[in-house]
Amino acid sequence: MIDFPAFTDKGTRKARALMFQGTSSDVGKSMLLAGLCRAYSRRGLKVRPFKAQNMSNNAAVTPDSDLPPGPDGEIPRGEIGRAQQLQARACKVTPSIHMNPVLLKPQTTAGSQVVMRGRVLGSWRAKDYHQLKPHLLPAVLDSFERTAADADLVLVEGAGSGAEVYLRKSDITNMKLAELADLPVVVVGDIDRGGALAAIVGTHALLNESEDARVAGYIINKFRGDISLFEPACELMTERTGWPWLGVVRWFEGASRLPAEDSLALERPAVTDGRGLKIAVPQLSRVANFDDLDPLAAEPGVSVSWIKPSTPIPSDTDVVILPGSKATRADLEVMRREGWDIDIQALVRQGGRVVGLCAGFQMLGRVVRDPLGIEGEPGETPGLGLLDIETEIGGEKQLLDLDARDRYSDCRVSGYEIHMGRTAGPGMSQPWLLLDDGSSPPRPEGAVSYAGRVAGCYLHGIFGSDEFRAAWLSSVGGQAALSDYEASVEAALEELADHCEANLDLDALLELAK
Incomplete structure (x- = not known):
């Protein structure tokens, strides 16, 4: 029996709120709201983002959760979609589980891991999840009220299309939420994909x-x-x-400098001149936290290419990076089906490098076991055998913000862990990192092959540490030019806010909020 948090009515809401719904997924709602969050925050308003349900394998750790305190009284961490983490950053506030109370992390073509306010409820098939959703609605409303209680303005993001009326009975994130929370709605259409006229008129008709x-x-x-x-x-x-036209937002050229919400962004062709250090990233079927690669892609002397299915890894690749995944064993099968395992083995024999992050780290080992069927059917799958380690999926999900030191460059790194599974084996005796978590001696993290060409760890966000990124690029034959990645993200948020100011009447939008 799942213990669902109840809705707590905190009285009349004082914060204004305005909801943005799309005519489809990937119309740019998340980025538009990030720009509006920063723009209104610059005007002195206390702005907060809210998205009731997000479906994304790009997640961020929050300092709060609905889990009970540990034996030492410490509050366990939670997780939300990276888009809401970026929007919270745009508001210059700490992210919270209440900004995105329900997070769906797709694991198979038919089901997802369901995370509610930092708690993993389990894996649910789509049909069963639609029956579960009405039970989540009180927690969603409670999270909205908590978010609004500490704000002047709440910018609410819908999910997918607000016109999916066949899902009306189980809706918790579009028009049902708008009605229950009394939210005015702005519909957002995407002209870049074509059909904006039909999408807007069709939404109205439904x-x-x-x-x-x-x-x-x-x-x-x-x-x-x-x-x-x-x-x-x-x-x-x-x-x-009969709807007023509220404006046209031009294409924002700085979008590539901000984290994308989900893997739909990877369907767009990469823009690269093909020069400099060449990094190849296999596009796995359930890729997760792929924004780990953003700091490398931002380097002008680095070419990061996502390798799509039916495409071999180029022979002139310098480094292959295996990203995170919500279905490690299934994506190992994808690697073998595409022949990428053979390409990677050849790369290592020829002196190339391979890096695995989180699930990518697990794939580098000898075997990945899932005896409880947490990510799919129970069983085990051979890994790539490039590190002498073995992984078993299970146990409590690790949600941690961490600082560490790279054993090879002595540079400090910071990031976060967000995974289920334990990795062990002789290869762990040669770790990549030493964690700065107060343990004595420092706790080892990750593994590096004896030849030094293969390395992996559970730490997401590792390449965002400027000094480490420069040292790592130098060690693999590249060169860093970007001295402050976080400053570049902040600059992009400021440019996005300016872009919203120039393209929309923000005073008029604020008047619509109620």
Whole structure:
């Protein structure tokens, strides 16, 4: 029996709130809200983001959770989608589980791990999850009220499309939430993918009368070209829907300098000149926390290429990085099906390097076992055999912010762990990192092969540490040019806020919030 948190009515909400729903997934809602969070925060408002349900394998650790305190009284950590972590950063506040109370982490084509306010409820097939969702609604409403209690303005993000009316009965994140929390709605369409006119008009046609009455207007996102040519389409959309046109947001060139919400972003072709250090990243079926690669991709002397299915790893690759995954064994099978395991073995024999992060680290070992079937069917799968380690999936999920020292460069690194599974074996006697967690002697983390060409660890975010990134790039034949990655993210957020100010009437949007 799952203990669901109850809804706590804290009285009349004082914070204004405005909800943004898309005509589909990946219309740019998350990035638009990050820009609005920073823009309104710069005006002196206490702004908070909120997304009831996020489906993403890109997750961030929060300092709070609904789990009971440990024996030492310490509050266990929770997790939310990386998009809400970025939005909290844009607001210059600490991220909280209440900003994204339900996180779905896809593991198979039919099911996901369900995380509610930092607690793993288990893995649920899609059909069963739709029956579970109404039981989650009180916790969602409670989290919204908690978020609004400490804010002047709450910017609420829907999920997918708000017009998926066949899911209306089990909705907890779009129009059902808007009605229960009394939220005005702005509909966001994406013109870059085409069909924006049909998407806006079609959304209106599918909403019922009460839902339609909640829509305060629409925004067209990711526009390129001459807006005057598109104005007749906006007039037609307003005529057909009765919704006010609230503006057109031009394409934001700095988007690549900010973390993407989910793996849909990887479907776009990478822009690279093919020069400098060449890093190849196999695009796994359940890739997770792929923003680990963002600091490397931001380096002008580094080419990071995501290798898509049916494409071999290029023979001139310098380093292969295996990213995280929510289905380690299944993605090992993907590696073998695509022949990437053979490409990686050849790379190592020719003197190339391989790095594994989290699940990628597990894949480098001799075997990955999942006796309880946490990530899929119970069983075990041979690893790549590049490190003398073995992994068993299970136990409590590790959610930790960590500092460490690289044993090879002596540089400090910081990051976070977010995984289920324990790794052991002779290869762990030659660790990559020493954790600075107060233990004496320092606790080892990760493993490095005796030849030094293969390394892996559980620490996400490792390449965001500037001094370490420079030392690591030098060790693999590259060169760092970016001296402060975090400053570059902050600069991109400021540019995004400026972009929102230039493309939208923020005073008018604020007036719509209630």
